[in-house]
Amino acid sequence: MKIKKSVKEAMKQLQIKKLRRNQIKPINSVLDGRDTMVIAPTSYGKSLLYQIPAIVNGKKLTVVIEPLLALIHDQVKKLQGLGIAAFYLDSTQSKPEQRRVMELLDEGKVTLLYIAPERLETGILFQLERHNKISLVVIDECHCVVSWGYAFRKSYLEIGKWVGCLRKKPVILALSATAVPEDRPQIMELLSMKDVRMFEESLYRSNLTFLKRMAPTRKDQQKELECSMKKYHRHTTIVFCNTKMAVENVAAYLEKLYPDEVMAYHSGKKREEKAMLTGKKHIIVATSALSMGVDVRNVDLVIHFNMPLSLADYYQMSGRAGREGQKARSILLYSPNDYYTGLAMIDDVENKEFRKLAEQRLDEMKEFCDDRERCMVQVMLHALGDTYTGKCRYCTNCQKER
Secondary structure (H helix, E strand, C coil), X not given: CXXXXXXXXXXXXXXXXXXXXXXXXXXXXXXXXXXXEEECCCXXXXXXXXXXXXXXXXXXXXXXXCCCHHHHHHHXXXXXXXXXXXXXXXXXXXXXXXXXXXXXXXXXXXXXEEECHHHHHHCHHHHHHHHCCEEEXXXXXXXXXXHCCCCXXXXXXXXXXXXXXXXXXXXXXXXXXXXXXXXXXXXXXXXXXXXXXXXXXXXXXXXXXXXXXXXXXXXXXXXXXXXXXXXXXXXXXXXXXXXXXXXXXXXXXHXXXXXXXXXXXXXXXHHHHHHHHCCCCCEEEECHHHHCCCCCCCEEEEEECCCCCCHHHHHHHHCCCCCCCCCEEEEEEECHHHHHHHHHHHCCCCCHHHHHHHHHHHHHHHHHHHCCCCCHHHHHHHHCCCCCCCCCCCCHHHHHHC
């Protein structure tokens, strides 16, 4: 497929030598002014789908809405290192720092602005529109619009309203690996997307092996965790837990086995970002928040200490492993008690309709854990709307057939 000259120039700035054919199509869709949704696996290179159009559009502004500050800081640091005018506005900045960013915006010297959805409540889009032509609004990890919007971050539900109030509607690009088919129409509606072009890529990743272990008690979980670490921990391991308390407890347990290698990461531990992103710690214990695209290098092992709340969450977290294409493993430690802990967490959701849907997805996750026959990859990808029909041959269930 022929690549436009302006796209080639943007690739040079981003130091990208080659684009895959399935990346060129959504980039062209955005440049053609079409609202676009892309469903693609982790490590696909979804960031390029808006970074290239942002550079091509030159003096026009691209606003990127991200779920996590760690992700925002990581992206901006990389782009600034390439000499690209990317900045962010968030609560970690001092007032003088925020004023300086606003001055640069007023002067039209910003190409990409990264924000969290809560920033929209300050009326930031209207301030930007006074001095900038907003050409593109990007909602990264767009599954959060529904899964987090109805649960604990209502600002996600208001994105479409704020964008819809602009004098000239910008192009909207929504990106995700785990927006399941039944959620996608609602996501589009909540984001005020019109005449949407949809691009879907297979979520199957041949370099990632899925394993599961039954661990009925806390002692069993710790034993399986220790065994898995001894057998498979080589470079960097992420251990996911469902609660902050579990993160702290598991991190303390692993610290005894691996002194000075372990760090705990959750919303109350934002100071730990630097150690995590620079690779100074090789064992990270975290909540599911770390699954949202934060680029932790050389991860070849993901361990789920608790059963995730859905197969989408499970896939998203597992996808932190093997992002550079290396062989990697995702190991699920399943305790029946996790199901009841999950029900208690879901019970806090106010929206009755979404709470019922979350319970159905938790039931689906439990069934997946109990299933000892069907290929784990096939079941998981089918739930995510993928058409993969083969057997992976290497998951726990497939190994039993060999």
